[in-house]
């Protein structure tokens with residue numbers, strides 16, 4: 001509680017103190033310790049953080065606001081203006097397999113010369129990248145030029161022996177948590193487009209376009225192919241494979257349980273994941289909800305790669321037909337006419353409005369009166385107090401931060417905001433507000449019925465029904 005003579009700084013501090021106390025009390029009650037930046041990244045410790053994330057959120061927002069207030073404004077601004085360098089440094093660490101090398105080295109770490117010996121990356125350049133990342137708690141410098149992993153840097157670890165990676169670098173991301181794949185794809189594929197944003201946004205022909213072949217990325221790669229077509233060029237097979245693996249990693253950001261009620265669907269109901277990639281979502285759902293049938297649709301090249309992967313892994317649900325992977329272009333007629341649910345996860349945000357409406361109209365034409373549409377995508381909240389415009393829809397209004405903080409919790413929800421900007425130079429699109437998403441529903445014969453929200457970084461589920 002803030003006292004009557006509180007200042008803006010002390011108000012922020014109070015939010016931090018109250019939140020940290022509440023977290024410590026919760027941990028004490030459960031007989032656990034909140035993880036430090038040196039603790040290993042275990043499923044249990046991440047689950048603990050997730051379970052306390054609602055309490056942590058205002059603390060995160062207040063800490064960052066305190067930083068913004070206390071830091072020299074030029075220094076603060078420069079840090080953000082140069083933020084792409086964090087991607088660059090992480091990408092260098094990833095291409096040098098640093099997280100895997102340091103896993104084997106243990107807590108005493110390794111000298112950068114010994115780390116660099118495994119790749120072509122120069123030791124001097126690598127040292128500066130790792131030192132820079134260590135300023136953000138991604139790796140730590142334990143003595144001059146000697147580095148070790150932190151809890152955060154182990155996210156980059158594919159879990160594979162370094163020898164195995166060196167023997168087949170293209171397979172590095174297969175069957176992994178995929179964060180190394182995300183890091184590589186961001187710096188390698190997406191930042192290429194970033195360099196051409198100014199050209200694309202100033203040319204009168206492309207400035208207002210959201211066409212998939214008209215964006216900054218096309219200027220960067222020197223061809224008119226949309227991102228997904230570019231990835232399918234024979235020379236880019238490894239990029240497509242890397243992105244497929246990266247999408248598996250992104251499952252962490254989209255909880256499938258605790259929102260949409262899968263258990264209540266009648267036995268034998270058909271769930272179709274449209275643009276489902278390798279089938280990460282449906283294979284996960286199939287483990288818990290055995291009474292449903294699952295179809296994952298994607299471009300044939302993608303489903304073929306996915307099928308191969310699941311068969312190699314001996315995935316039971318794929319082998320016994322509970323899960324089917326089906327080549328299908330979502331701009332053409334939807335072949336499944338009895339779907340209970342059409343899921344579109346991370347699809348709408350890749351396409352401009354006219355393309356989204358085409359996709360949704362195909363699903364509407366194939367829908368039964370009981371079919372539900374489940375869109376999983378970020379919803380960008382306005383960063384001002386809500387005027388209650390979505391209060392008539394369950395879950396329509398997102399949570400608002402306590403007074404004195406940024407209404408959208410600032411950095412606490414920044415991952416989706418970064419993604420929204422990344423899309424501008426990757427796919428020539430952006431994330432949407434609920435108003436913008438609603439426009440797509442209205443133009444394609446669907447109506448938003450409810451929104452399931454999760455604490456960050458969980459993506460919301462927007463549920464629609466046919467009009």
Ligand SMILES: C[S@@+](CC[C@H](N)C(=O)[O-])C[C@H]1O[C@@H](n2cnc3c(N)ncnc32)[C@H](O)[C@@H]1O
Nearest residue numbers: 228247275276277298299302328329330345346
């Ligand atoms: C951002 S990924 C999302 C994948 C998956 N839904 C997930 O969340 O893991 C977008 C997917 O859309 C697929 N896609 C792109 N164009 C498509 C098309 N015309 N028809 C079907 N799928 C397409 C891509 O191949 C890719 O797998």
